[in-house]
Amino acid sequence: MMKKIKNHINKVAEEMWPISTWYESRYLAIYYFIFMILCPVYALITPAIQLFNTNPSIFWELAKHPIAISAYRISIVTAFYAAIINGIFGFLTAWVLARFKFFGRNVLDTFIDLPFALPTAVAGLTLMTVYNPEGPLGPLLSKLGIQIIFSRLGVFMAMLFVSLPFVVRTVQGVLQGIDDSIEEVAWSLGASPRDTLQYVLLPSLFPAFISGITLAWARSIGEFGSIIIISSNSPFKDLIAPVLIFQHLEQYNYIGASVVGSVLLFFSTILIVSVRLLAAYLQKFSIKNTYKSW
Template sequence: MKGSKARRALPGFGLSLGFTLFYISLIVLIPLAAVFFKTFELSWAELWSTITNPRVLASYRISFTTALWAGLINAVFGLLVAWVLVRYPFPGKRFIDSLVDIPFALPTAVAGIALTTIYAKTGWVGSLLEPLGIKVAYTQLGIIIALVFIGLPFVVRTVQPVLQDLEKETEEAAVMLGAYRRRTFFKVVLPELMPALLTGFALAFARGIGEYGSVVFISGNMPMRTEIAPLLIMTKLEQYDYAGATAIAAVMLTVSFILLLIINLLQWRMSRRAIPD
């Protein structure tokens, strides 16, 4: 009797867990371990010289800061887009909803070429911004716009199902108790959405850090100014400096893991607070 109680409701846990660990190791852990093993072919002096080169440090700063700004912009406007798609009926809603997923399907190189064409000095938008002294193409602003373009669906598709499952009765009760709409949103709705919003931000941020195709065209690839770390890795590979390329990648991987770990811890704490005692 006790043995039957100890059995799981769904059989096959051991087999499925073993397959899961094998799959994750084969697809994720082994390639990531290879990056570090290749990096350790360098001596400590060579490794330190590679990762602290001024050009490499500048590429780190550009990659992480532009990805951070793009992630924050996507968090705000992704929430707004998800809110409109869930809460308001309007003509063409399904069409607009399908447009959100276009960056998922569009090749990143095509996106980069299109954005460069639009935001160049002679482009449709760039020609309007040029008289105002705003330059987009071949600047860090252009990189941010490209990362916003490819990162928006991550936030929208993460927040949208949570917003659909959110009970409207809670908002109506808050309004009936005298809370203004702004207070209801920030005190009732936003706390429920924050874990999903943080997840969408983390996905958009992580995608932005490693993005190459959509950025390489609009950035201009100017060292110390608009050169991103993935481009520098490609440059090292073209020079057959595989250890140098993996050294740069290892630093990006480590910093990204730490940042994503912090974000996940914040998400976990917010989820714990949202669960009533």
Template sequence: MIQLLLIPPLILFSITKGEIRFINKFELTLALALHYGIYVLALPISLLLYRTKEQSWNILWRVATEPVVLSAYSITFSTAFLAAIANASFGSILAWILVKYEFPGKKALDAAVDLPFALPTSVGGLTLMTVYSDRGWMGPICSWLGIRIVFSRLGVSMAMIFVSLPFVVRTIQPVSQNTEEELEEAAWCVGASPWTTFRHILFPPLTPSLLTGTALGFSRAIGEYGSIVLIASNIPMKDLVISVLIFQRLEQYDYPGATVVATLVLIASFGVLLTINQIQIWRQTLNG
């Protein structure tokens, strides 16, 4: 068995049964990819956790239990949860429509789904303000209905929905394309209703991808900054979210406080993704 010897910044040789030899091109590619993952992902996260560990427990507890921080956590996770639920519902329907139906403008709509990936998030926030502000296209209608979107928690949810929608759509689309139409037709032949067919034939294969897309969208919504800072008033206890709070702490040179808050968000996001992965493994075990 080959054991690669990690020597930053490159891996030049390996140890096999006590003998040192130069690695081949394939092993070098693996080594470079491994270092890429370490320096880009693992190392920054490790340093953040290390900086947090350097703080005393009194400082950690004081920062984590500040009313402003607790309010920001509550607002962030509640609005991100609402955005995830909305995208899980309407995003799955949109993915199904894009796969199963043909209509004018389908290609344009399919391409528009990826716009939040390509656009700077500040542009997305400016776009939402253009549409939903008091002088925007939908602003007067929303005001007439008594709904305020800009500078409110609803606006925060709208921004989160905007940036996280592609995660749900793009994870469900490939699975929907691979759905066997023969099973659906067989269910209709035996007299199954559309709802029964969806629940027993179509929905089970979509569940893992739906959970994955929803979890990714939820984590993305938690970390959103560019669009929220424009569409929200960023007032504590009103619509201030974690990402904006961290930036405010950095502007105030409160680096320990920003580090602690960022670490708590990191742990929460990682916990959500780990839980979703465990649920998927459990479902695969039951199906196997």
């Protein structure tokens, strides 16, 4: 009986989506990926690789220049802190939007996507307007001795602004896809709300949560438009790697821009892959502990 059902499903699937069409779609997706991702990456790293092969000492001089090292550190570390903060508050925001009905919920849900649609230069101008000494929050921040614009804190605030939707939307989509009956079954088996959250919901949400943080981290590392406006772009103070690349291009130093961009690309790739491997391991560990607990 099961074999007949399976054959019927396969037949219907072939009628709706022929195998030839599937192969064509697969190759179309591969070609699109090559054209949109691999070609620009190849164009970026080619000058750096050629320099490394012909004159490695100059390559390492550019890659390990003190200003470049400082820019890498500021970009990666500040983006990490922004991703962690957005991970916490983004998770809470996604939970509220997915689980509660309240006045203004649709408005809040709409405004979450604002950083997606807003040009990053406009985002920088908005933050500059809000946090400058004459802005709405400027006098209060001045009394507290807090300076946001033209400082590393301004870089942090810009990264928070542009990366929040990545966490919210990633977690919210999974939350809305979880059937309420799963929680009801857990309660009927005697699980407390805390146990239901810990052993039923969190294992399902954990991969999405880590993916959201990773996307927020990667987005923050690559942010440029808002940060170049709100920061002073001074070396060793608040200069980030994308702005350093732009400065090299302004000076027609294409080799320097390629080297810094390649190093940043390498670090970003290693970080993203490492986080994804860690998330996969922790998910398996969490599932094993869930089975043992039940």
